[in-house]
Amino acid sequence: MSDFSVSDYRLSTLPEDRRPVCILGLGLIGGSLMRDLKQAGWPVFGWNRSEKTVERASRDGFDASADLVATLQRAEREDALIVLGVPVPALASLFDAISEHAPSCGITDVTSVKVEVHELVEAHGLTDRFVGGHPMAGTANSGWAATMKGLFQGAVWVVTYDNAVEHASANTAGAGSADAASADAASTSAGQSSQRWLDTWIRVVGIAEEVGAAVVPALARRHDRAVARVSHLPHILAEALAVTGDQGGPLALSLAASSFRDGTRVAGTEPALVRAMIENNRTAVVEALDETIALLQQARSDIADPVQDMRGLAEDGNAARGRFEARAGRKRGDTMHRPIIRVRPGQRGWLNQLQSAESMGAQIGIF
Amino acid sequence: MSDFSVSDYRLSTLPEDRRPVCILGLGLIGGSLMRDLKQAGWPVFGWNRSEKTVERASRDGFDASADLVATLQRAEREDALIVLGVPVPALASLFDAISEHAPSCGITDVTSVKVEVHELVEAHGLTDRFVGGHPMAGTANSGWAATMKGLFQGAVWVVTYDNAVEHASANTAGAGSADAASADAASTSAGQSSQRWLDTWIRVVGIAEEVGAAVVPALARRHDRAVARVSHLPHILAEALAVTGDQGGPLALSLAASSFRDGTRVAGTEPALVRAMIENNRTAVVEALDETIALLQQARSDIADPVQDMRGLAEDGNAARGRFEARAGRKRGDTMHRPIIRVRPGQRGWLNQLQSAESMGAQIGIF
Numbered sequence: 001m002s003d004f005s006v007s008d009y010r011l012s013t014l015p016e017d018r019r020p021v022c023i024l025g026l027g028l029i030g031g032s033l034m035r036d037l038k039q040a041g042w043p044v045f046g047w048n049r050s051e052k053t054v055e056r057a058s059r060d061g062f063d064a065s066a067d068l069v070a071t072l073q074r075a076e077r078e079d080a081l082i083v084l085g086v087p088v089p090a091l092a093s094l095f096d097a098i099s100e101h102a103p104s105c106g107i108t109d110v111t112s113v114k115v116e117v118h119e120l121v122e123a124h125g126l127t128d129r130f131v132g133g134h135p136m137a138g139t140a141n142s143g144w145a146a147t148m149k150g151l152f153q154g155a156v157w158v159v160t161y162d163n164a165v166e167h168a169s170a171n172t173a174g175a176g177s178a179d180a181a182s183a184d185a186a187s188t189s190a191g192q193s194s195q196r197w198l199d200t201w202i203r204v205v206g207i208a209e210e211v212g213a214a215v216v217p218a219l220a221r222r223h224d225r226a227v228a229r230v231s232h233l234p235h236i237l238a239e240a241l242a243v244t245g246d247q248g249g250p251l252a253l254s255l256a257a258s259s260f261r262d263g264t265r266v267a268g269t270e271p272a273l274v275r276a277m278i279e280n281n282r283t284a285v286v287e288a289l290d291e292t293i294a295l296l297q298q299a300r301s302d303i304a305d306p307v308q309d310m311r312g313l314a315e316d317g318n319a320a321r322g323r324f325e326a327r328a329g330r331k332r333g334d335t336m337h338r339p340i341i342r343v344r345p346g347q348r349g350w351l352n353q354l355q356s357a358e359s360m361g362a363q364i365g366i367f
Numbered sequence: 368m369s370d371f372s373v374s375d376y377r378l379s380t381l382p383e384d385r386r387p388v389c390i391l392g393l394g395l396i397g398g399s400l401m402r403d404l405k406q407a408g409w410p411v412f413g414w415n416r417s418e419k420t421v422e423r424a425s426r427d428g429f430d431a432s433a434d435l436v437a438t439l440q441r442a443e444r445e446d447a448l449i450v451l452g453v454p455v456p457a458l459a460s461l462f463d464a465i466s467e468h469a470p471s472c473g474i475t476d477v478t479s480v481k482v483e484v485h486e487l488v489e490a491h492g493l494t495d496r497f498v499g500g501h502p503m504a505g506t507a508n509s510g511w512a513a514t515m516k517g518l519f520q521g522a523v524w525v526v527t528y529d530n531a532v533e534h535a536s537a538n539t540a541g542a543g544s545a546d547a548a549s550a551d552a553a554s555t556s557a558g559q560s561s562q563r564w565l566d567t568w569i570r571v572v573g574i575a576e577e578v579g580a581a582v583v584p585a586l587a588r589r590h591d592r593a594v595a596r597v598s599h600l601p602h603i604l605a606e607a608l609a610v611t612g613d614q615g616g617p618l619a620l621s622l623a624a625s626s627f628r629d630g631t632r633v634a635g636t637e638p639a640l641v642r643a644m645i646e647n648n649r650t651a652v653v654e655a656l657d658e659t660i661a662l663l664q665q666a667r668s669d670i671a672d673p674v675q676d677m678r679g680l681a682e683d684g685n686a687a688r689g690r691f692e693a694r695a696g697r698k699r700g701d702t703m704h705r706p707i708i709r710v711r712p713g714q715r716g717w718l719n720q721l722q723s724a725e726s727m728g729a730q731i732g733i734f
Contacts, residue, residue: 239684254728317606361621
């Protein structure tokens with residue numbers, strides 16, 4: 001591990017840092033990212049397993065190939081950042097290929113769970129050049145045909161920083177990783193995250209910002225617990241509501257209006273996609289689901305008993321929605337109000353900056 | 368009870384039947400109904416407990432009074448249809464006043480539960496001139512200031528017909544009310560619903576159609592079970608989701624996107640309004656909630672076990688949402704596709720027509 005030199009990293013965030021991006025998997029996320037980066041004048045090329053997708057992307061003027069080895073060799077040659085745009089089950093074989101054909105490239109991904117991906121990365125010995133990513137954008141559609149410009153505009157793009165904490169704590173004798181002050185002091189010492197990891201981290205933040213996303217840092221496990229509550233759980237509840245409404249037969253469906261429509265909307269998502277999210281985030285989903293089931297059981301018992309009332313849940317739920325609205329606005333398309341925290345990658349205090357941003361759900365900017 | 372004469376009722380549905388409407392309670396529903404009826408040239412006057420509301424309505428050019436007795440005496444004099452636009456807890460005292468000051472007027476209501484209201488009506492001895500109604504329209508706001516033109520355009524307006532079934536079955540020796548054929552045969556005999564009830568029923572359908580609503584007939588208990596699933600349950604789930612998301616702290620709320628936004632939208636409803644709906648429909652809500660909790664517990668156990676999967680709920684929920692979309696469209700503002708069934712009030716076969724419409728969730732038209 002080489003020493004960290006501040007000037008290298010300040011330079012690398014300047015607009016002139018347009019080292020290439022290599023996207024593996026040109027589906028909705030990977031393909032849309034390719035569109036936006038090319039539009040911004042960024043050198044970008046990609047690979048997809050399906051010849052048909054490669055043909056379509058090429059016809060649309062993009063630099064795409066179905067030859068994985070050649071693509072990875074080119075990535076290595078051109079010092080490209082590799083973006084994995086494939087679903088979790090396809091990651092392992094790509095990590096193998098990257099280890100062999102692109103042994104020094106930085107790597108990031110765009111999948112919706114992070115702990116499982118980090119474990120896979122660790123198992124492949126790639127921790128030191130991997131930064132997890134999760135752009136929280138998407139539509140119900142998939143494949144190259146669904147790709148579009150501007151998909152990430154205004155969306156959150158979570159970027160993990162587990163590597164920085166691990167390196168900091170590994171070099172802070174007797175201090176846990178939660179001890180940010182000690183960890184931070186250590187991060188300026190010899191054992192800090194590798195230059196390659198920091199370089200990768202800065203490049204990931206750079207492309208997310210380039211396409212208009214708000215970068216929010218989070219440890220993998222905190223990301224997974226957060227999305228279990230606000231993204232995976234809503235899918236489960238929407239499905240349970242859809243089934244219960246449907247069991248009421250035609251009369252119930254005929255009387256269904258906007259509360260049922262909105263409450264079941266994401267049940268329209270392809271079941272395989274829902275399963276891919278949830279079955280790769282089991283522990284965190286079960287924790288969130290247990291809390292919800294406990295709330296519903298309390299409400300059930302309050303409603304079943306004529307001398308009780310459901311004031312508790314009605315008022316708590318309304319207050320919670322109010323706090324969400326205060327941050328996110330009442331309607332779709334309203335802009336989320338997030339604090340912005342400036343971070344200086346690798347410099348004294350930067351772990352504190354990341355941890356503060358994470359605890360507030362704040363957006364970060366590099367300076 | 369006088370005999371039913373066909374020509375009377377066919378006449379009463381002609382556009383010339385513009386006997387007055389008297390609205391008690393000028394909140395969102397009552398006040399908006401007043402706007403639409405007046406706009407359509409219908410004679411309409413109303414009462415509200417609050418002098419301030421009466422002043423505002425009068426200033427807007429409406430015929431409003433804070434004198435309940437005088438209003439009811441006028442309703443009786445002018446053969447007005449009385450529309451109760453007040454919440455359930457306010458109904459009992461109005462039924463007392465109506466019994467005393469408007470002893471022959473037809474009565475309907477616009478509250479969101481029907482069994483409890485029908486029981487109250489029965490206790491006041493008003494069954495024979497009461498038709499339950501539930502226009503499924505509304506906004507998060509309330510009071511005269513929230514009233515608007517066109518609120519009911521395209522909305523469902525449920526109209527109950529319990530009285531017709533009860534009269535039919537009471538006169539069909541040995542046959543249950545579910546025996547539509549016998550009930551129907553009986554409904555043309557001497558013991559059928561009173562002329563006053565039929566007249567009220569036709570007038571209620573007439574005003575609902577006048578303001579652009581789709582009239583769907585339902586027995587009180589079937590209405591309550593249906594709305595428990597598609598209207599009351601979505602509020603409970605939205606509240607539980609809002610609380611569980613909020614318990615994830617600022618990071619979770621910052622990562623919350625459209626699935627959380629849509630899934631919690633109705634948690635923004637005033638808690639008192641949610642409680643009024645649900646606490647007046649306890650049995651049906653508990654039944655629906657128990658089904659949902661059972662689905663969630665099964666999903667929880669499938670997700671917690673690494674060798675299981677959540678295919679069951681994911682696929683059932685997606686299929687159920689698909690059936691809803693086939694009927695209602697994918698987006699807000701899409702038009703619900705309902706069959707239309709024509710009924711001939713009080714004539715041979717009309718109970719069959721109503722029961723068919725109810726079982727299909729069909730809209731009815733009078734001919």
